[in-house]
Amino acid sequence: MSFSIELMREIEATVASWGLPPRLIHEVLEHLYEELAERPRYHLKRISKPDIRLLYMFTVRAEGDPPRDYLFEFSVRYHADEETLIIWECDYLSLEAGPG
């Protein structure tokens, strides 16, 4: 069973403010729906400090000169209906990619 994913409006505004190129937004979509929505228990990391939360993290390599690795982090919560995942916080950072 695939989970549906809901995005808080504030998060939508945050992602828009990043000004990502189309390819990276497409990669985010693919990760959310091909990984997280399909197997959330496998992909979510649970942390307990400072509060209990579930994190979904992934990296994307973006070509360029030099290329960069983008690391994305989403805070996720299960809805009470147990069929929906709610993304309520997100962030990303980029690192210059290595040669290989």
Next chain:
Amino acid sequence: MNEASLLRFCDAQTKLIIALIFDHAGEADAPRVPARIDPILPHLIEYCETGKHALEVLGLALLSDQITKTEPISLVVRESVPRMISLLERVRRLGRQAREEGIPPTGLDEYEQAVNRFRKSAIDFLMHWPWGSMEPWEKSAAAAYERGEFREAREALNELLEQARQREQANDRVTEPAMAPPRSGRGIELE
């Protein structure tokens, strides 16, 4: 213990910056003097090793619940690690360029191995460390969710995707006059 590791990390970083800026940076920046990066490679290797150790210690401390406030550390690390990786990769490119020109810097292979180890530990660390505001759900988002301030993610992201495509097309129109230089990459955001 965690603070000490962080301090060692910062100290190694300081030594690195001093070596680059005051001793060798001018020469290393010039494209035709790649052999002059030799003297800074040992400092960079030390930086990689102490940085790797510090990040591993911090990661273990988080796992064993010894750290209760993650945000101060994430604020430091998310600024310093990308900046330092950028510097390390820049030196790696200079070293490879020198090798291609027949003047391989002494210790380049060891340096590259150290950079690779540091990169791996940095990405492992970043992929396990919570970076967010750490506001609990109840305070920051539950009320907004109750008010219906959410949307199906696919719909929202597809809309952002379309906006990004339009933005990119508009940029292409602006930057593609007859004499425009060829673009590198795909217009990806760089530093």
